[in-house]
Amino acid sequence: MSPAASPPGVPSDAVELDEAIHNRRSVRRFAPGDVPPRLVRDLVAAACAAPAPHHSRPWRFVDVTSAARPRLADAMASDWQADTGDPAPGAAAIDRSRAQLVAAPLLLLACLEMEHAREWPDERRRAAERDMYVQSLGAALQNLLLAAHGRGLAGYLKGAPLFCADAIASALDLPSGWEPAFLVLLGYPEDGASPPPRETLDPGDFLASR
Helix, strand or coil: CCHHHCCCCCCHHHHHHHHHHHHCCECCCECCCCCCHHHHHHHHHHHCCCCCHHHCCCEEEEECCCCCHHHHHHHHHHHHHHHHCCCCCCHHHHHHHHHHHHHCCEEEEEEEECCCCCCCCCHHHHHHHHHHHHHHHHHHHHHHHHHHHHCCCEEEEECHHHHCHHHHHHHCCCCCCEEEEEEEEEECECCCCCCCCCCCCCHHHHCCCC
16 A cells, blocks of 8 residues: 555554555575675664653674574584474484575574563563563564564564574574564565565454453
């Protein structure tokens, strides 16, 4: 929808935002070429505009260099193998993941940082406090992905770090308190790398009134 086609009373920038939200898709095929450092900083700035609890900014991003990626992939594969007790589980999946990490033009590791979380005396409230921070990281990642989309980039998230956070923190020598959560793989999309149309849904299926 172009701004000229905005419904009566709806600002054109609202329509453009809706387009960005609905047109952003996960893309896994990238064209050759690096993402300029200036754009990386712009994306992190967009992430840092997300809402957060207690006026904190509980997000940390690591730009994983080409030199560190094999070490990261090895740590993730070893942890997976240790979890399963099998020296070679899902070899094809491990190889595919390794290739994705190595080949992505830009690989960011998104971490959660809980320094400003309140230390409640009971487990129920400590868990709720953590949930607030985790959801804030999700908002930051959505900002980052939308900002990337608006700059002609495409990419996707990998949640594997949630299953091997300690191994990743050790492999990348992360500062204390940085908890690995998601990998963000980004780049300029390869020609023809367009995902299929989204499934049509009824918002009413996801909305209740009480």
